Amino acid sequence: xxxxxxxxxxxxxxxxxxxxGVSFDLEDAMFVALVGANGAGKSTLLSVxxxxxxxxAGEVWIDGRPLAxxxxxxxxxxxxxxxxxxxxxxxxxxxxxxxxxxxxxxxxFGGLPGGLEPRxxxxxxxxxxxxxxxxxxxxxxxxxxxxxxLARALIGDPxxxxxxxxxxxxxxxxxLDTMSRLRGLAARxxxxxxxxxxxxxxxxxxxxxxxLKGGRLAAFGPTAEVLSPELLRHVFEVEAxxxxxxxxxxxxxxxxxxxx
Amino acid sequence: MKPAxxxxxxxxxGVAALALLLAAVGSLFVGRVNVSPADLIDAxxxxxxxxxxxxxxxxxxxxxxxxxxxxxxLGLSGAVLQxxxxxxLAEPGLLGVSGGAALGxxxxxxxxxxxxxxxxxxxxxxxxxxxxxxLTFAFGRGGTLTLILAGAAVSGLMGAFLxxxxxxxxxxxxxxxxxLWMLGSLSExxxxxxGLAAPFILVGLALLSTLGRAVxxxxxxxxxxxxxxxxxxxxRLVAVLGVGLAVGAATSVTGSIGFIGLVAPHLVRPFVGHQxxxxxxxxxxxxxxxLLIADVGTRLIHTNTELRLGVITSLIGAPVFFWLVMRxxxxxx
Numbered sequence: 262x263x264x265x266x267x268x269x270x271x272x273x274x275x276x277x278x279x280x281x282g283v284s285f286d287l288e289d290a291m292f293v294a295l296v297g298a299n300g301a302g303k304s305t306l307l308s309v310x311x312x313x314x315x316x317x318a319g320e321v322w323i324d325g326r327p328l329a330x331x332x333x334x335x336x337x338x339x340x341x342x343x344x345x346x347x348x349x350x351x352x353x354x355x356x357x358x359x360x361x362x363x364x365x366x367x368x369x370f371g372g373l374p375g376g377l378e379p380r381x382x383x384x385x386x387x388x389x390x391x392x393x394x395x396x397x398x399x400x401x402x403x404x405x406x407x408x409x410x411l412a413r414a415l416i417g418d419p420x421x422x423x424x425x426x427x428x429x430x431x432x433x434x435x436x437l438d439t440m441s442r443l444r445g446l447a448a449r450x451x452x453x454x455x456x457x458x459x460x461x462x463x464x465x466x467x468x469x470x471x472x473l474k475g476g477r478l479a480a481f482g483p484t485a486e487v488l489s490p491e492l493l494r495h496v497f498e499v500e501a502x503x504x505x506x507x508x509x510x511x512x513x514x515x516x517x518x519x520x521x
Numbered sequence: 522m523k524p525a526x527x528x529x530x531x532x533x534x535g536v537a538a539l540a541l542l543l544a545a546v547g548s549l550f551v552g553r554v555n556v557s558p559a560d561l562i563d564a565x566x567x568x569x570x571x572x573x574x575x576x577x578x579x580x581x582x583x584x585x586x587x588x589x590x591x592x593x594x595l596g597l598s599g600a601v602l603q604x605x606x607x608x609x610l611a612e613p614g615l616l617g618v619s620g621g622a623a624l625g626x627x628x629x630x631x632x633x634x635x636x637x638x639x640x641x642x643x644x645x646x647x648x649x650x651x652x653x654x655x656l657t658f659a660f661g662r663g664g665t666l667t668l669i670l671a672g673a674a675v676s677g678l679m680g681a682f683l684x685x686x687x688x689x690x691x692x693x694x695x696x697x698x699x700x701l702w703m704l705g706s707l708s709e710x711x712x713x714x715x716g717l718a719a720p721f722i723l724v725g726l727a728l729l730s731t732l733g734r735a736v737x738x739x740x741x742x743x744x745x746x747x748x749x750x751x752x753x754x755x756x757r758l759v760a761v762l763g764v765g766l767a768v769g770a771a772t773s774v775t776g777s778i779g780f781i782g783l784v785a786p787h788l789v790r791p792f793v794g795h796q797x798x799x800x801x802x803x804x805x806x807x808x809x810x811x812l813l814i815a816d817v818g819t820r821l822i823h824t825n826t827e828l829r830l831g832v833i834t835s836l837i838g839a840p841v842f843f844w845l846v847m848r849x850x851x852x853x854x
Contacts, residue, residue, distance in 0.1 A: 313747055337750030344744045350607040351740045351795040364738050365750040369731065372530055397795070413741070 262325045264289050264452050265310065265340075265421055271318030272305050272476075279305045280316070280476045287454065289420070292447035294467035294484070295456045298497055301473040303456040304345070304425050310454065311342040311423045323421065337365035340421035341414035345429055348406065352397035355409050359384055362416035380416060388412035388442075404435035411442060422446060424455040428462065440466040464488050464503075464510035472496045484510075494518045530799065533792050537806035541589070544813040548585045549577065551817050583715055584707050588816050589809040590715070590722045591707075591775050594767035596808020597801060599782030600789070601729045604736030604797035605760050606665055613768040613782035616668075616761060617675030621653025622646040622772035624679045627686050627699040642702070643717050646773020653679055654765030658758065665743065668757060705776035705831025707816050718770040725767025726805065728759050733798035740797055778831045780838020781808050781815075787845050 263286040272280040280302045287293060297303050308314035310321055312328045321328045323339060331339075341362070349358055360373055360381055367373070373381065385394055388408040393401065398409055407427065414422060427443065428436040436459065444466045447453045454471075457463040463470065463484075470487045472479040474496045480487045485506060493501040493512070500515040550558050556573045564574035595613050602611040613619060626646035628634075634641035653675050661671030683703075690696035735756040738746035747753055772778075785808040786800050793799035815833045822828050 311748060313744065333752060334750040337748065342745070342748035344742070344748075347741060347745060349740055350742060351790075351797060353740055353795045357794065357796055358741070361738055361741060361745075361749065364734060367734065369734060413745075 263287060264324065266322045267310065267319065268322065269319040270309055270316045270321070272309060273317050278476050283478050285471065285478065285481050287452055289452050290447055290450050291469050292444055292453045292467045293469045293471050294463035295454060295471050295473065296460060296463055296496065297473035302476040303473055306473065307423050307425050307454065307456060311340060312336050313342065334365045338417060339419055340423060341417060341419040343410055343414050343424040343427060345425045347410045349398035352399040354395045355390055355398055356381065356385065356394045358398045358409050359412045359416055362413040366417060384412045384416035403430055404432070407431055407435060407439055411439065421452045426456045426458065428457060428459065436462060460512040461510065464512060465508050528792055533789065533803045534806065537803045537810065541806050541810045544810045545585050545589060548813050548817050549581045551820050552576065552581055553820060583710055583712050584816065585813065587710050587715055587774065588707055588813045590719055591771040591778065592781060592809035592812030593726060593805040594722050594771040595778065595782035596785040597726055597729050597805040598764045598768050600786040600800045600804035601732050601736065601760055602764065603786050604739060605732065605756065606669060607739060609787065613764060614676065616657045616672040616764055617653040617679055618650045618765050618769045619772040619777055620676045620679030622650035622769050623703055623777055624683050625649025626702060626773055627683055630699045630702060631686050631690065631695060640713060640717060643714060643773045647721065647770055650765060650769025650773055654761055654769060658761045701829065702776050704829035705778040706827070706829050707775055708827060710774065714774050718774045721766045721770035725763045725770070728763035729767065730801060732756055732759060733801055736797035776831060778812070779835045780842065781811055781834055784838050784841050785811060
């Protein structure tokens with residue numbers, strides 16, 4: 262039984278296919294980097310996987326059950342979802358933002374039960390936010406906010422994390438920091454799926470690469486097996502060099518592919 | 522500098538409840554009929570009815586209770602709507618409910634129904650509020666922005682009909698009376714009015730108070746709230762229903778009372794670390810307190826024509842809002 266699987270997913274919007282015939286099986290301890298050109302359907306696929314968007318065709322299964330058959334609170338405990346550039350709309354403290362990740366674990370009324378307080382402290386410390394605990398989330402820098410949102414997503418200890426461009430808008434140091442945190446999660450047995458634009462970053466950290474082109478699955482497999490100049494030419498329509506391997510991979514773009 | 526920890530959970534509701542109690546008791550001792558506090562207290566324990574006893578039980582007590590109900594309805598509705606829509610300008614009239622209530626009430630005055638049957642005004646107001654709320658929800662379901670726009674459209678429609686009614690008023694007196702009614706007042710309200718409005722207001726308040734978790738999660742935006750298991754469609758329905766019942770019933774009895782629902786949540790927010798769920802109860806209590814104080818104001822300020830409650834809340838509320846805007850300009854760049 263796979264942790265998360267997609268069976269011939271299809272999404273149509275205004276007569277146009279955004280996703281078509283996408284199928285795959287994902288297991289625990291994978292860090293899957295979802296890559297593809299703008300408009301390839303990455304965000305749509307992640308929304309469908311997270312159960313936020315109902316596909317027009319096909320089904321997503323989590324823990325051996327179709328998503329549609331899982332109650333929303335139950336689903337919220339199993340997987341966490343981080344949208345692109347998440348932000349807080351009120352100047353609530355970092356501590357409160359992180360605690361919101363426990364929403365599906367709480368009864369309908371009342372504050373945070375005392376038993377969950379240590380978990381909150383631990384989640385804040387794990388994302389290096391102890392110094393910002395009481396700071397309004399609206400005054401955080403981009404990197405701090407990204408860590409706060411990650412802590413929010415992880416505090417409920419979900420088995421699956423789905424993140425849409427978690428490194429968007431981050432400087433190199435914070436992007437590296439985010440990627441190594443995600444890799445660390447996968448190393449601890451979680452399933453992580455993240456849309457990533459920086460291919461070098463993806464190649465160095467992700468265990469698996471999933472490429473979308475025009476709403477269809479172009480490639481999916483272990484990073485070392487999948488990443489190749491041919492794939493980049495097909496998916497991104499660029500000539501590129503792939504240098505090195507593993508943690509020292511470098512993807513170097515040479516120019517637009519001829520004939521594109 | 523380390524930012525201050527927000528107050529413990531029970532402090533602000535406790536303080537607000539105490540202030541409400543003081544305002545409520547105080548309001549019983551103030552009125553146009555000059556009765557000394559000693560007489561009022563005597564009357565409370567006297568077995569037979571006296572003038573002081575009548576003033577207390579038939580005039581001031583119902584007035585205070587109505588002020589608490591209506592103020593709580595406005596304060597809580599404002600807090601829920603601001604949290605749900607993540608818009609600091611949201612106020613109870615946003616959904617067109619108060620416009621509908623005003624239209625219903627004015628129709629009852631227009632056709633002279635109010636003269637023959639005093640409860641016709643609140644009853645028709647209630648019907649108008651329900652119709653307006655249903656219309657807003659029917660057109661605005663499916664999204665926050667569509668809900669706001671549908672509310673604005675319904676408000677506009679109700680305003681147009683209201684203007685039409687005033688335009689063709691059968692007599693200048695009817696137009697004057699309708700206009701005066703819309704300014705809002707708690708005077709000449711009986712236990713009958715409370716009996717009519719209270720059930721609706723209480724059900725509305727109960728519905729609105731279930732939305733704490735939803736407005737908290739919505740602080741992260743709709744997508745994250747959805748991913749955290751919050752049923753947004755259901756929350757919007759409960760909010761429209763709750764505001765419709767509470768504010769609709771309140772407006773149909775008292776007329777339009779502005780600014781309480783808008784300002785109360787803003788005054789509360791800094792003391793609870795801006796956490797939306799924690800603004801709910803204090804906003805209801807503060808709304809009730811503010812309305813009680815404003816109503817005492819209408820009784821203390823002696824004018825030839827009665828100073829209407831809605832006028833006083835607007836006169837005080839608007840400058841408070843200016844002050845909030847100035848403060849916001851300092852906080853946000």
